[in-house]
Amino acid sequence: LKKEANKRIKYIFFDLDDVLYDTTLQYYNARLNAIRAMIEAGLPVDLETGYRILINVIDEQGEYSSQHFDKMLEKLGLAYNSRIVAAGVVAYHDTKLAFLKPYPETISTLLRLRDKGYFLGVLSWGKTIKQWEKLIRLGIQHLFHKVIMFEEIGYEKPVPEAFKVSLKNLKILPSEALYVADQPNPDILNANRAGLITVRIRRGKYRTEEPDSDEMVPRYEISKLSELDEVLNKILKAKKQ
């Protein structure tokens, strides 16, 4: 009996982007509004063309470049124009801030899970400082018992080792940890390999992506965070049998 109780979930870990808030919508709107503002400031293209070229530039330069709008002008064969670029930058940042809001059910779900006695954690990759800024702006940083950024503990990607080290530091077994994430690869794949109980949330740009291998198949699937209670009930029932 004691052994089974130990196997119960103790910690619930969340990936950040598209899991705790709608990152896909945020970026889509920020980019679209940037193009709108640049057109208003004199960029001689229509919205669709502008958006398409921006996506092109982002694909080529990576998400973290600060030169996207400069490069857009270049691609369009236009001279550099600081007024147009600044208009894009301002609209982009304002829109990003406006849409940096938790899903409607994020905070209530986190609070309910805490009340039920679960420890809550963030397990996220990407630039540590940027991920922390998001948590703070979302206003949810105090709700977690532990925030772990893989970059900060020395892992650029969520490799199995990154999960194992994180859990070991918390003195948690992989089987006691639920991990909620949106991407079959690398999130679910590597958490599965590390032995965590994986929950895939079907939101954001990876919503319709299907697993390429069995190792990318999550233990559970949900379409929003509030369905986690159901997942936890299923796990409790399974353990009792």
Place this chain on the structure above:
Amino acid sequence: LKKEANKRIKYIFFDLDDVLYDTTLQYYNARLNAIRAMIEAGLPVDLETGYRILINVIDEQGEYSSQHFDKMLEKLGLAYNSRIVAAGVVAYHDTKLAFLKPYPETISTLLRLRDKGYFLGVLSWGKTIKQWEKLIRLGIQHLFHKVIMFEEIGYEKPVPEAFKVSLKNLKILPSEALYVADQPNPDILNANRAGLITVRIRRGKYRTEEPDSDEMVPRYEISKLSELDEVLNKILKAKKQ
């Protein structure tokens, strides 16, 4: 008579920081709020100490570094803490945005001067893209007939040549141009050398700074933008004599 009319002021140029909005207040509040947020996130200092150390770091690293808060932790002998740094970054940027607002009299003064038939320009130094972002966020970018950033035309500082080239491109004589700025050096000094009619506005952190030489003495002094009408009247009267 015609010759006198030609000598009348045609263009009024404005420096940006502390001239069109209260940059000193903006930075003071942004820094103070950043320290407050860092203390709330766990920085073990009081507000005064934190602020003093930040100012120290800025003096050492320059205003444009993005490592001010990292360096603060280092100076305090503390380990890097991304949560504390992110808290500072978020509060800093939010406060900077909140205080990026024109003086109460900025827009009405600019509109009144336009209505009187003057052309309005910005003549500013600093990073072009940042200065344009400010103009756009201030919502005053459409009020100017011309925005000239010295950096963009090849001058890092407001040397006399920078003024002369700008005026030549606009086909304006220095004596037809009023220049409103806050710093005796380099703003007023170099505009005087280029032959513009200088107006010093006593606002912001250089408010109490006295000229070191005769060349830094402006032709006129005002304490707020709405006093420009009076300056223009004086000039008109002087020309008629």
